[in-house]
Amino acid sequence: MSDDPLPPPPPAPAPGRTTARTAAVIPAAGRGVRLGPGAPKALRPLGGTPMLIHAIRAMAASRAVSLVVVVAPPDGAAEVRTLLDAYALPERTDFLVVPGGGSRQESVKLGLDALPTGYDIVLVHDAARPLVPVDTVDAVIEAVRDGAPAVVPALPLADTVKQVEPAAAPGDPEPVVATPDRSLLRAVQTPQGFDRATLVRAHGTVTDDVTDDASMVEQLGLTVVTVPGHEEAFKVTRPLDLVLAEAVLARRRLNDGF
Ligand SMILES: Nc1ccn([C@@H]2O[C@H](COP(=O)(O)OP(=O)(O)OP(=O)(O)O)[C@@H](O)[C@H]2O)c(=O)n1
Numbered sequence: 003m004s005d006d007p008l009p010p011p012p013p014a015p016a017p018g019r020t021t022a023r024t025a026a027v028i029p030a031a032g033r034g035v036r037l038g039p040g041a042p043k044a045l046r047p048l049g050g051t052p053m054l055i056h057a058i059r060a061m062a063a064s065r066a067v068s069l070v071v072v073v074a075p076p077d078g079a080a081e082v083r084t085l086l087d088a089y090a091l092p093e094r095t096d097f098l099v100v101p102g103g104g105s106r107q108e109s110v111k112l113g114l115d116a117l118p119t120g121y122d123i124v125l126v127h128d129a130a131r132p133l134v135p136v137d138t139v140d141a142v143i144e145a146v147r148d149g150a151p152a153v154v155p156a157l158p159l160a161d162t163v164k165q166v167e168p169a170a171a172p173g174d175p176e177p178v179v180a181t182p183d184r185s186l187l188r189a190v191q192t193p194q195g196f197d198r199a200t201l202v203r204a205h206g207t208v209t210d211d212v213t214d215d216a217s218m219v220e221q222l223g224l225t226v227v228t229v230p231g232h233e234e235a236f237k238v239t240r241p242l243d244l245v246l247a248e249a250v251l252a253r254r255r256l257n258d259g260f
Pocket residue numbers: 028029030031032033034035036037043044073102103104105106107109110127128129130131237238239
């Protein structure tokens with residue numbers, strides 16, 4: 003038997019903290035109607051590379067993320083698999099591709115259903131937010147590891163927001179009914195991070211149409227917390243967003259010297 007002293011045990015996680023493995027689900031099945039005619043939005047180029055590849059790299063840039071589940075356009079799973087083979091991606095990350103559904107909510111659910119066991123923290127990240135910095139991804143994961151069941155990156159609003167009543171008829175003005183206190187409002191981004199069991203329960207319970215996953219957790223009566231969002235994590239929704247995304251990417255490439 004060797005007389006070598008035993009190596010010290012790994013540090014125990016702080017109370018309330020978990021070292022659970024993290025997977026990212028990327029809903030990428032949308033058409034991108036607001037961006038205008040063309041291929042499904044996630045497959046359109048940004049700096050010559052599909053937006054989806056940028057979004058995958060943004061998730062895989064976090065050393066905590068060891069699996070990425072891509073939810074492809076319903077008839078585009080084969081094309082997405084080909085893209086994953088064609089572009090350089092970190093070898094330490096595993097990838098799964100599943101076909102998506104008719105709504106973002108449905109697509110996320112299909113991605114969640116495909117998640118293998120062993121991943122207890124789940125990020126949900128829009129393919130349409132290709133430029134989110136890794137520090138934002140890591141901040142979300144850290145907050146879930148610290149015990150929050152649901153975490154959203156959030157930014158204060160730059161504009162005053164008005165609540166309106168629907169127009170009486172198409173083209174009629176919309177009457178303003180309230181001006182909410184802007185200091186208490188936040189614009190939320192992705193990745194949104196979850197304790198897996200909580201997110202699975204939310205998707206199995208909430209049947210209303212919602213625009214993000216965190217609001218499903220709110221409907222369970224659980225607390226969703228924020229971490230600082232980032233202006234480069236904006237969503238490419240309309241044509242001008244693509245112009246901005248190209249400019250941000252060009253600036254990064256200049257700063258990185260390639
Ligand atoms: N059936 C859908 C609809 C949307 N998404 C994804 O959800 C994210 C956010 O949606 P959004 O930006 O609204 O994308 P689209 O639905 O493609 O946009 P639009 O409403 O303009 O068609 C995108 O990454 C999109 O691919 C999805 O996976 N499945």
